[in-house]
Amino acid sequence: MSEKIWIGVIYLIDEGGYEIILKSLRHYKNRLKTMGNSPELKNAAGMFSSVLYQQAMKTIPRIEDTIQKIQECLGDIQLASKLSESVPFLEQALACYEADIHKAEDTGHEYFVKLVGDMLKARNDLKIIKIAQDKIKQYSG
Secondary structure (H helix, E strand, C coil): CCCCEECHHHHHHHCCCHHHHHHHHHHHHHHHHCHHHCHHHHCCCHHHHHHHHHHHHHHHHHHHHHHHHHHHCCCCHHHHHHHHHHHHHHHHHHHHHHHHHHHHHHHCCHHHHHHHCCHHHHHHHHHHHHHHHHHCCCEEC
């Protein structure tokens, strides 16, 4: 029985996919840090919002660790292959960034517009996010 090999690492390292991944991770971190200002959370029940906040504070160090791991392995595809265990987390960061771009476009709410930043770049990022979502899931074997 052959072992599956994560070929998403080729996109991440050789094709420059790390740029959108890092951008999405940083966005995700910023989103979690500012979630108290989110219009979605302002309407949530007090107990529910405190649970979400606690989870966010637990996730931020994981984001920082993942960013550091990616930066450390940019020159070494063998080392980067170990990031395959982080694929679901990377997908989560990409999905968060994608959703917030759509919310900024669709609602125009100040929170999302500020969070996303340059909307022209963000619109272009939507295409790159889709590619990244497809490529980082790829395995062979």
